[in-house]
Amino acid sequence: MRNVADRGWHQHEGAVTRLASSYAAIPPGETVRLAKRTTNLFRARAQTSAPGLDVSGLDGVIEVLPDSPDGPVAEVQGMCTYEALVDATLPHGLVPHVVPQLRTITLGGAVTGLGIESSSFRLGLPHESVLEMDVFTGAGEVVTTRPGDELFDAFPNSYGSLGYATRLRIKLEKVPPYVAIRHLRFDDAALMAKTLAEIAAAQEYDREPVHGLDGVSFGPDEHVLTLARWTDEAGPTSDYAGQAVYFRSLQRCDRDRLTAYDYLWRWDTDWFWCSGAFGAQNPRIRRFWPRRLRRSDVYMKLLHLDRRFGIADRLDRRAGRPLRERVVQDIEVPVERLPEFLAWFDEEVGMRPVWLCPLVATRAWPLYPLEPGRLYVNVGFWGTVHVGPEAADAPRNRAIEAKVHELGGHKSLYSDAFYDRATFDALYNTPHLAAVKRQHDPDDRLTTLYDKAVRSR
Numbered sequence: 001m002r003n004v005a006d007r008g009w010h011q012h013e014g015a016v017t018r019l020a021s022s023y024a025a026i027p028p029g030e031t032v033r034l035a036k037r038t039t040n041l042f043r044a045r046a047q048t049s050a051p052g053l054d055v056s057g058l059d060g061v062i063e064v065l066p067d068s069p070d071g072p073v074a075e076v077q078g079m080c081t082y083e084a085l086v087d088a089t090l091p092h093g094l095v096p097h098v099v100p101q102l103r104t105i106t107l108g109g110a111v112t113g114l115g116i117e118s119s120s121f122r123l124g125l126p127h128e129s130v131l132e133m134d135v136f137t138g139a140g141e142v143v144t145t146r147p148g149d150e151l152f153d154a155f156p157n158s159y160g161s162l163g164y165a166t167r168l169r170i171k172l173e174k175v176p177p178y179v180a181i182r183h184l185r186f187d188d189a190a191l192m193a194k195t196l197a198e199i200a201a202a203q204e205y206d207r208e209p210v211h212g213l214d215g216v217s218f219g220p221d222e223h224v225l226t227l228a229r230w231t232d233e234a235g236p237t238s239d240y241a242g243q244a245v246y247f248r249s250l251q252r253c254d255r256d257r258l259t260a261y262d263y264l265w266r267w268d269t270d271w272f273w274c275s276g277a278f279g280a281q282n283p284r285i286r287r288f289w290p291r292r293l294r295r296s297d298v299y300m301k302l303l304h305l306d307r308r309f310g311i312a313d314r315l316d317r318r319a320g321r322p323l324r325e326r327v328v329q330d331i332e333v334p335v336e337r338l339p340e341f342l343a344w345f346d347e348e349v350g351m352r353p354v355w356l357c358p359l360v361a362t363r364a365w366p367l368y369p370l371e372p373g374r375l376y377v378n379v380g381f382w383g384t385v386h387v388g389p390e391a392a393d394a395p396r397n398r399a400i401e402a403k404v405h406e407l408g409g410h411k412s413l414y415s416d417a418f419y420d421r422a423t424f425d426a427l428y429n430t431p432h433l434a435a436v437k438r439q440h441d442p443d444d445r446l447t448t449l450y451d452k453a454v455r456s457r
Contacts, residue, residue, distance in 0.1 A: 008062040012077060015057030016134075016142060016166055022054035023140045032138060032445040034164065053136075055079050058166055059106075061088040070131055072172035078108030078133075078165035086264055094172040095260070097129035101267040102296045108165035112158055114368060114412050116330075116378050118212035118228060119173075120359035121200040127156040128362050129171040137163035138441025154436040157367040157428065159413060161449040162440055176232040179212070179263040181256040183249075184225045189339040192223040193377070197335045199227065200358050200375050212263070215356040216250055220346050224250040225356075228263065237262065241269045241291060245281050247353065271296040273353060274382055278302055312384070323391040324384040327351060328416070329400060332359065332376040333409035341379065344403055349396050355380035366432045367449075368410060376409070394418055413453040424450055 026032055035052030061084065062075040072094050076085055082096070083103035089095055096107075100115035107126070109115075111133070115126040123129065132146050135155065143163075145152040155162055182205075186192035192215070199205050199213060205227055212228030237257050240246035246266045249256060258266065270281065278299060279285040286294075306312055316324060327349060333341045335358065345354070357378040361370040370376060385396055398418050404411050405427070411417070417424070425431065433449060451457040 008060075008075075011057060011060075012062050012167065015055075015077070016136075018054050018057060019136060019166065020140065020142075022051070023136075026051060026053075029443075030445075031447060033447070034160070053164070055164070059084070061085055062167070064089055064092055064094065064172075066092050066094060066172075070169075070171070072174065073131065074170055074172055076107050076168050076170060078168065079106050080108075081106055082110070083265075086261070089172055090175075090261060092172075093174055093176070095175050095264065096126070097123040097171055097173055098126045099264050100126070101265075101272070103265060103268050104297045107168055107170070111165060111168065112155055112160055112162075113414055114157055116357055116359055118214040118226075118357060120357060120378075121213050121375070122203055122211075122360070123173070124360065124362040125156070126170075127365070130168050131171065132169040133165050134167040135163040135440075136166050138437070138443070138446040140445075141440075142166065143440065150436055151440060154366055154433055156365050157413065157449075158433060159449060159452050161433065161446050161452060162437055163446065175260050176230050177260055178231050178233060178235070178237065179258045179260055180229045180231045180233070181258065181263075182208075182227045182229075183254055183256070184227065186223040186225070187221040189217070189220070189223060189342050192217075192225060193335055193338045196225055196338075196356075196358055196377070197375055199225070200335075200360070213358055216247060216353050217342060217356060218251065218353045220343070222251075223356075226250060230260070240266055241294060243283065243286060245270055245273075247273050268296045269294050271299045272355060272380075272382065275299055316386075322386040322388040325387045325391040325394055325396050326384050326416070327396050327400070328382045329397065330378055330380045330412040330414070331400065331404045331409055332370070332378050332411075333404060333407045335375045335377050337407040337409070338377045338379070341403065341407055341409075345379075345381070345400075348399055348403075349381070349385060351381050351383050351385060366429050369429065370410065413449075417453045419454060421450060421454075424454060 023032065033052045035054055058077040059079040060077050061080060062077060064074045066072045074089055081104045082099055085107060086095060086099060098115060098117050098119050100110050100117055105115060110126040111130060132144065135143050135145055135151060137143055143151060151162065199210055203210055208229055210227045211230045215223065215225040217223045235257055237259050275281055280289050280294060312324065359376055359378060361372050363372050387395060397416060401411060401418060428449065430449060447457050
């Protein structure tokens with residue numbers, strides 16, 4: 001029995017009550033949405049002036065339990081960012097099994113969407129470390145659900161079409177204070193992929209354990225795998241939240257050391273490498289760019305301003321450059337097809353660097369059918385390409401979707417998608433989703449997955 005006199009639980013119950021009241025205030029028949037100002041989604045969001053669900057007060061950690069019967073766990077609210085979550089767990093020497101790269105990704109968002117990070121080759125995806133969660137459904141009810149329940153298993157990759165997580169009980173992992181890093185360089189994509197598969201299977205390299213594994217492909221003949229090892233060994237550490245830029249270090253040093261905290265957010269400071277679009281990697285500008293503002297959510301706001309006012313398009317027209325197509329995607333392909341995808345991507349899209357992150361699903365999930373136990377590699381690429389008048393038709397994005405399907409892979413839905421309805425239904429098992437939705441959202445108050453991901457409703 002929960003002790004509601006406990007401050008954390010008492011505040012949580014109050015926040016859920018406000019959420020339910022905001023649902024009741026929305027007229028019957030109207031679509032239910034979150035009243036949320038920020039997002040890490042890159043696809044367009046439907047604009048509406050209608051009131052949304054009040055999720056204020058659902059953005060914290062209820063409690064951290066280092067010695068629960070389930071091992072180290074945390075009770076976390078659905079709108080809690082990973083930044084706030086790590087701030088609560090790391091003082092206990094604990095972190096979530098998977099900490100997505102960007103600070104303001106929420107736990108609920110990573111579970112209903114698909115989060116990933118360098119621990120995913122051994123610990124899976126964020127939803128695979130959830131022991132229990134409360135979901136506020138389209139029917140306005142709070143349903144407690146666990147692995148094996150129909151609602152729980154359909155929740156990952158549903159993107160809010162089944163409801164919103166208000167509370168999640170998640171597993172935590174013990175970690176020491178430091179991370180020792182080793183960079184392996186390859187001029188051949190096939191050898192890189194083979195080595196990646198061997199390391200992922202053994203979870204060690206050169207007789208050293210590997211706790212984190214990811215990489216960057218800088219070009220057709222320049223690939224780097226980064227091996228991370230948690231360690232108690234003290235020593236000097238690098239600072240990539242200062243003047244140095246993390247992704248450049250992959251090309252310049254063989255070994256490195258970070259604090260556990262800085263390792264978790266190594267990609268956030270420069271939004272991988274995308275901060276360069278705003279000049280933040282220019283030493284003369286970086287020197288005066290406040291350290292506290294070198295973070296992904298700041299760059300996201302700048303990006304939204306650019307999209308709102310069409311700044312880049314205006315500059316292209318003035319310079320006589322072809323129109324740009326935005327190519328912002330994360331896809332997964334089986335590791336043995338990775339070299340083929342990279343070669344095709346170089347020829348057809350020509351965007352580098354790209355991020356590489358291996359993952360293994362620990363079990364089957366109906367809406368994102370990765371084969372359990374099989375090694376896939378997430379390839380992330382975020383930028384624009386000049387394509388000319390056909391940019392509005394998204395030819396590069398459509399070609400990527402077709403190629404990924406051909407290679408037996410899958411594509412995340414956080415960004416723009418262009419599938420026709422039949423293809424989308426087959427790839428993401430929406431008949432099963434619809435059946436679960438009928439049970440928990442019988443009046444269709446929540447937007448369907450296809451409408452969210454493809455129609456941007």
